[in-house]
Amino acid sequence: MAELGQLLRRQPIRIIGFGIVAIVALAAIAAPIIAPFDPLLSDANNILQPPGGSSFLGRDSAGMDVLSRIIYGGRVDLTISLVATFVSSAIGIPLGVLSGYSRRWLAEIIGRVFDLMQSVPVFILAMAIVAVRGPSIVNVIVVLAVLNSPIFVRLMRSQTYALRDRAFIEAAKVAGFSDAGIILRHLIPNAIGPAIAQMSITAGYGILLTAGLSFVGAGVRPPTPEWGGMVASGAGYIVTGQWWPAIFPSLVIGLTVVGFALIGETLEIVVDPRKALGVAAG
């Protein structure tokens, strides 16, 4: 934590990522207060109204205010993405650590299973699962959680491999700790860093996936405001010159994903295990 503060002081530009995500999140939370209109209220007289006037970003093909839907949409996208990230890391991190630490054959099998899962094209799998289970927020979360857990398994597995033969882990064994004690007290604190950085990246990716699923109709169903769904329903109108229902949500998707990626990059630098002072010594 302290190192994060130090890094931000030295390179203040890195605060941008945090800023973007914070703004989006705060807007989503404060939606009822700051959204100018009810996101589900459709004004039939003002279908496809261009941006300007009371409707800052215009209205979509159902007459609903784009800005309000974007703000409320943040609730959906962020919730899905953050919950899914949390669940997938809650599954993936312990399994990764166990499969990396244990020297029995079971560990190998766990590892291989998850490696296999990762080799399947994510999107196809997502579509398949949602097709079977039906589109809903919960199902999208489940899909994302399942799809993203192999990343954490693999990450923690390799971190654990690297650490398990280190002398300080052996020292904990010599002190008399059980394997569980060693894992909790020494292994995880030292291994978890990259996973935390990865969580931010996964969250950003989650938003993309959610948006993508909705775009192909396999995700959250309209009229629930959700950025990908908005792009989907608005995409057809770009050709006829009404770009705002699709472009604005796309920008927000892109911006938010970039924000998460920037946070992830900053966190990666913070957790980088730079041990002794890196001076070329003779």
Add this chain to the structure above:
Amino acid sequence: MSQLADILVVDDLHTHYSTPQGTARVLNGVSLRIRPGEVLGLVGESGAGKSVLARSILNLIDPPGRVVKGRVLFDGQDLLTCREPVLRALRGNAIGLIVPNPHLHLNPVVTIGEQIANVIRAHRDVSRHEAMAEAVRYLEKVGLPDPATQARSLPHELSGGMAQRVIIVMSLVNSPKLLLADEPSGGLDVTVQLQILELMRELVTGRQTSMLLISRDLGIVAHYCDRVAVLYAGQIIEEAPVDVFFAEARHPYSLELLRLGSPKHMNLQRLGRGDPALNPIHRPTGCPFHPRCLLAIDRCKVDMPETDVLGDHHSVRCHLARRSSFGASS
């Protein structure tokens, strides 16, 4: 002693490295000279700057490192101002380099015979066939049991001792005038170490090859060097012919080294501690050894000691050098 000019003169060398935490002054004013045919031992602990010194001499320091001051005169020519083609002609030819951890420095996908031949052909106009033949001859000379076959081996097929012999061959094959041997027996078992050192002595004497032998081990220096220089915190703090050093060293750090390595000095009182740790970015004011020195006086914390010549080619950088004996066993 030879009247010829020194083969190597290092004059007030300063090498710095920039790091996020600040500038590391790794070499802080190193000066030394080597005469033709002489073996100078350079002793220092890790972090003192030994390998950086070897690379600085060969002008092989890359960013974030930089030689900021000083001259390195090889046969009268300043290597730090030479152009790259001139330097390349000298390295591997008139100046040879031996490094520790041989497997890290050999190309893992080229046979050792070819690697030696490549060094030969980089500097001499001989055919590949002749170069290979010479390589095999050298491998035999350094004691490889089956040189012709082993010349076709890859480095990982060789043990540490054998790989080190290959490195030695590569450094000597073009009859250098100066050999920079950076811990040539480091990382090897003691019995193999002895073989390597004896081998080097054999190959080097009778050729008037000068050598800078860098080591952490005073024992090696005692038996294989003519003179010894002690490097501490980027400076030479004592320099003397070997007999003089082992009989009359004056710097507290030198005496600590002797106390640890030599039975004759075992009963000296402690003159130095192991902490605080060396930090090349934040060097202490005054004498770099004072934070660890048990004899430090106030002056030591403020004034950097100048080089004090004690006679007999023996020089020291210590304010207390001229005091009478430092605590023999009490």
Add this chain to the structure above:
Amino acid sequence: MAPLLSIIDLVKEYPIKGSKSVVHAVTGVSLEIERGETLALVGESGSGKTTTGRCVLRLTEPTSGSIIYQGKDISRTSSREFRKLRRKLQLVSQNPLDSLDPRQRLGDVIAEPLKVGWHAPESQLEHRVGELLRLVNLPAEVAARYPHEVGGGVQQRVAIARSFANQPDLVVLDEPTSALDPLARADVLELLTKLQGDSAVSFLFISHDLNTVKRISSRIAVMYLGRIVELGATNTVFANPQHPYTRALLNSMLVADPSASRQSFTLRGEIPSAVKLPPGCALASRCPLATVECTKIIPPLELVGEGHTAACIKLPRWAAPDGHHDRTPGLGSDVDIASIR
């Protein structure tokens, strides 16, 4: 007095993947460690000295053999049972920075062993950590530092303090000073000497550095290719080495004294592979004294002086003045193997 720990016929073999051969790391080591003594295990790479130390601590599982401690054969106990013994059998490893959790302050590092199983109140822990820091000559401020903030000598002394947390009976030190610079090395050796004097703790000091071993150990076992080739009081072995390997090793120990005479006793060639052990005496291929007979039998450790054994058939026999030369050397007569199993 009964020894603290007895190692009997310890063997450790490592299987090689995809092959029937094994690496013979330790091939029949028998040794007794007395209370309060410092026994050095000396040898070059492949000697098995580190493996032996690790087997005693069950950091590596022995292939066969027994390790008798507190009347039990601890080489066979379950890991759960053995964990209870761990507080008394400790380790200090070679690389001090690596043996300290980089995320823990040094005070917490030292307190860790005190937190196993039960949790003493904070104040008691703090008190004990303070005691341990004093024990290793470190100021109390060190407790607040992180490992990378202090030098190697301090790191290693912290590791030693940690090993003493639960008042161990035996501390295995695996090359504790090899990675340290000279002055830090001096600090640690001075500390170990002081600790030897003060406590009844036994040290098993594993090292390839004969200079260090000479200063710190009372008895020394020289190992070559998985076997003990010489065993005896340090002063005796240094002054009067019997086994050819010991002599070569001592000869290669370059004394920091240019006027020191060097006897020439060198070995040919290099250490053979531990996978395909040469027949008979492991040194035969390199030894200047070797004859054909040396390849026929593995020489047993035999008495060559009072309390001094060596494994070489070329050495003259020695009869103890009291005639007890038929006793198996290296084992006290107190140990009755049959009664333990």
